[in-house]
Amino acid sequence: MQLIDIGANLGHESFQHDFDAVLARARAHGVVQMVVTGASRGGSARALEIAQAHAGFLYATAGVHPHHAIEYTDEADAELRALHAHPEVVAVGECGLDYYRDFSPRHAQRRAFERQLQLGVDTGKPLFLHQRDAHADFMAVMRNFDGRLGPAVVHCFTGTKEELFDYLDQGWHIGITGWLCDERRGLHLREIVRHIPAERLMIETDAPYLLPRTVRPQPSHRRNEPMYLRHIVEELARDRGEPVEVTAAATTATARAFFRLPAP
Incomplete structure (x- = not known):
């Protein structure tokens, strides 16, 4: 079974002390490639650095998460454009809107989102999108770029059936995480x-966040890591009513096509 984790925050400080072991455990559990999430100016540069150190296994996104939208200046835009000149950077983002926490003012979030969508237009790269409690504004901003954007994935989807169908109607892809395993949410x-549809479905851990609550035994440190992607695909396959080998093969093929990844 070969799996691709489309969203892992491997630049997070919690991975510093055992980074190589984390990668080894991921490989041992069938993860053949990963996309390291860039979610800030510094984090995007670090994601590229990590990807370049593990060519063919790790790739990166480069973008500014809505939590950090106030840092999206002209200088930040230039920095991101420079990062996107590197082939290891395979998508624009993580970008979007987050009205759940509002760590950045909403007007700043929308402006940063729009500028990164323009970056997607200019580079032709896929979009790695974030939306939480901002569906109407998110859709409105995306509509302003109708016909100009490449493929898009709404990563870590946690929304309603209506939101899901809105995204599918636009032809976008969906990223599923261990949120699926949370009996509370x-x-x-x-x-x-x-x-x-199988050709629009991808899987991700969003590590170190969102440790699947159905993993047994639960690790004492509560840190999620890419090795648990196998657990996520097993749960997802059960809910879709199909063999896990089918779900694994489909999500891997979809991710490889979406991010234009070579075979490992």
């Missing part, structure tokens, strides 16, 4: 993931 996902 993710039960609705178990009912709707079967509606996602």
Whole structure:
């Protein structure tokens, strides 16, 4: 079974002390490639650095998460454009809107989002999108770029059936994480993931966040890591009513095509 983790925050400080072991465990559990998430100016540069040190296994995104939208200046835009000149950077983002926490003012979030969508237009690269509690504004901003954007994935999808269908109607891809395994917040996902076409479905851990709550035994440190992608695909396959080998092969093929990754 070969798996691709499309969203892992491997630049997070929690991975510094055992980074090589984390990668080894991921490989041992069938993860053949990963996309390291860039979510800030510094984080995007670090994601590229990590990817370049593990050519063919790790790739990177470069963008500014809405939490950090106030840092999206002209200088930041120039920095991101320079990062996107490197072939290891395979998508624009993580970018979008987050009204759940509002760590940046909403007007700043929308401006940073729009500038990164323009970056997507200019580079022709896929988009790695974030949306939380901002669906209407998110859709409105995306509509302003109708016909000009390449492929897009709404990563770490946690929304409603109506939101899912809105995204699928636009032809966008969906990233599913261990949120699926959360009996407090993710039960609705178990009912709707079967509606996602195989050619639009991808999987991710969002490590070190969102450790699947159904993993047994639960690690004492509560840190998620890419090795648990196998657990996520097993749960996802069960909810879709298909053999895990089918779900694994489909999500891997979809991710490889979406990010234009060579075979490992």
